[in-house]
Amino acid sequence: xxxxxxxxxxxxxxxxxxxxxxxxxxxxxxxxxxxxxxxxxxxxxxxxxxxxxxxxxxxxxxxxxxxxxxxxxxxxxxxxxxxxxxxxxxxxxxxxxxxxxxxxxxxxxxxxxxxxxxxxxxxxxxxxxxxxxxx
Amino acid sequence: xxxxxxxxxxxxxxxxxxxxxxxxxxxxxxxxxxxxxxxxxxxxxxxxxxxxxxxxxxxxxxxxxxxxxxxxxxxxxxxxxxxxxxxxxxxxxxxxxxxxxxxxxxxxxxxxxxxxxxxxxxxxxxxxxxxxxxx
Numbered sequence: 001x002x003x004x005x006x007x008x009x010x011x012x013x014x015x016x017x018x019x020x021x022x023x024x025x026x027x028x029x030x031x032x033x034x035x036x037x038x039x040x041x042x043x044x045x046x047x048x049x050x051x052x053x054x055x056x057x058x059x060x061x062x063x064x065x066x067x068x069x070x071x072x073x074x075x076x077x078x079x080x081x082x083x084x085x086x087x088x089x090x091x092x093x094x095x096x097x098x099x100x101x102x103x104x105x106x107x108x109x110x111x112x113x114x115x116x117x118x119x120x121x122x123x124x125x126x127x128x129x130x131x132x133x134x135x
Numbered sequence: 136x137x138x139x140x141x142x143x144x145x146x147x148x149x150x151x152x153x154x155x156x157x158x159x160x161x162x163x164x165x166x167x168x169x170x171x172x173x174x175x176x177x178x179x180x181x182x183x184x185x186x187x188x189x190x191x192x193x194x195x196x197x198x199x200x201x202x203x204x205x206x207x208x209x210x211x212x213x214x215x216x217x218x219x220x221x222x223x224x225x226x227x228x229x230x231x232x233x234x235x236x237x238x239x240x241x242x243x244x245x246x247x248x249x250x251x252x253x254x255x256x257x258x259x260x261x262x263x264x265x266x267x268x269x270x
Binding site for chain 1: 156157158159160161162164167168170171172174175176177178179180181182183184186187188190191205239241244245247248249251252253
């Protein structure tokens, strides 16, 4: 269906595979607004469980009819959560006959993993005195 | 200050360095609740910018007095956002004299990066017919 939000985020990234670089340079406001939408979509237990059920399915896609029974929630509520994941660019779907089938868009989870990964060889940033005080 | 939330999340992880595995197996409800708290903390543009300012600081820590001027927000509002990042286990802080100093807790961003990373060699899960229909 729509990849509109994914395209918007593409424009804020420096390269295709990588990232604004959350840990290496201050995000500008536009980058932060776009990224926050994706993290907000992940900030709900039902949506995280739905995403993990979709992402871990061996065949690569899941019928909504196989997702709903795992939750004590109505079909419209599940569909709403799936819509938010789709609008964030994390999953996509297609209707085939009676049912809608969902699959992961791994480009987005790859991107999030990339921006949360420290540069290779980057030392732990906490100074020794601060780390000591925190324990 | 407090690492309480970080410890709770530790109990849901399978190993120290890694992860419940968002993309490899369905999350259970407890894991999803704990992870969602962290993603929710990241689901706000101001908090993302604060985190990136803290994480990318060369010296490893930042005085709150250096964070506030970047935002058109009051000091109490900034402090509230910093508190939510701290409660999520993403940063920690220490008061020294007049000011509070913040630093990244890279164990948490490492963990999030880990759970969002596909297993090595994992093919793109979208079936060819579904990917075609989505474009």
